[in-house]
Amino acid sequence: MNIIVAPSAGFCFGVKRAVKMAVDAAEACKPSEKLNTLGPIIHNPQVVKSLEEKGVYSVNGIEDDCHCTIIIRSHGVKSDIMERLKSKKVTIIDATCPFVKRAQNYITMATSDGYFIIMVGDKNHPEVQSVISFADKNRFLIINGLDDLKNIPVSEKLALISQTTQDVNFYNSVINEVFKITKKEIIVFNTICDATKLKQDESKILASNVDVMIVVGGYNSANTNKLKNICKAIQKNTYHVETEKEVDSKWFINAKTVGITAGASTPDWIIEKVVNTIRHLDNNQKMAI
Ligand code: SF4
16 A cells, blocks of 8 residues: 655644744743643644643633743734733743734734725634734624625725635635625735645645545644545545544555645654554555455
């Protein structure tokens, strides 16, 4: 069985940077110091656990008298939370991905120019919540399906922006629809991250050329789930696993070629374990013949 791993599988630049900042902070930290991330640093439970072993704990909030160091994850935080953190006695390590920061800056700019913001993404995702918090209250709409477009204020000038991990085709279809129905000027920010686009493009090509496609990544990772949906639409034998433990030998019966891709928050060591497990299953099958 031939196993092909997409070259872009795994950690993207922003995640690599955030995890490194957390590990560096853990190494530099005195034993008495508290080191926390506000929410899990990335959407991968195994990485979060390995950081806990180094003394970096995820918290949902901080007490007023906390003297800890807070690491802001790659998704960023809402603008009001950042302001509140700055007013406390905490040290802030800002690991917000520069591409997410750029999206926050675009929204600040468009808002001050009077644009109503249309953000394409998942309203429950921390990145969307952090980015959209830079818009004025009641001057934005978050869109997750073409049906939501019926709610856009057609007589406003509009600024369109997308979650960095958005599917390019879906963002394009929203842009096309908005151009058809609005009456005023529109500006479009291309905030889909290159890392996401590359991963999606490579996964599409791989999924069309293999018998089985495996997508590795946290079940709570939006970009991994998006990769799974993209691959599943092309290759029905697509399976999403978080670790090698979920790999099932039944998936590979009669398979000649297996493709592997992985979300932006999946570390190399988990991808390697998945590859080795599949290789091992293949060897066992050959021995049984
Ligand atoms: S996917 Fe792109 S925007 Fe998101 S953290 Fe990674 S590099 Fe940054």
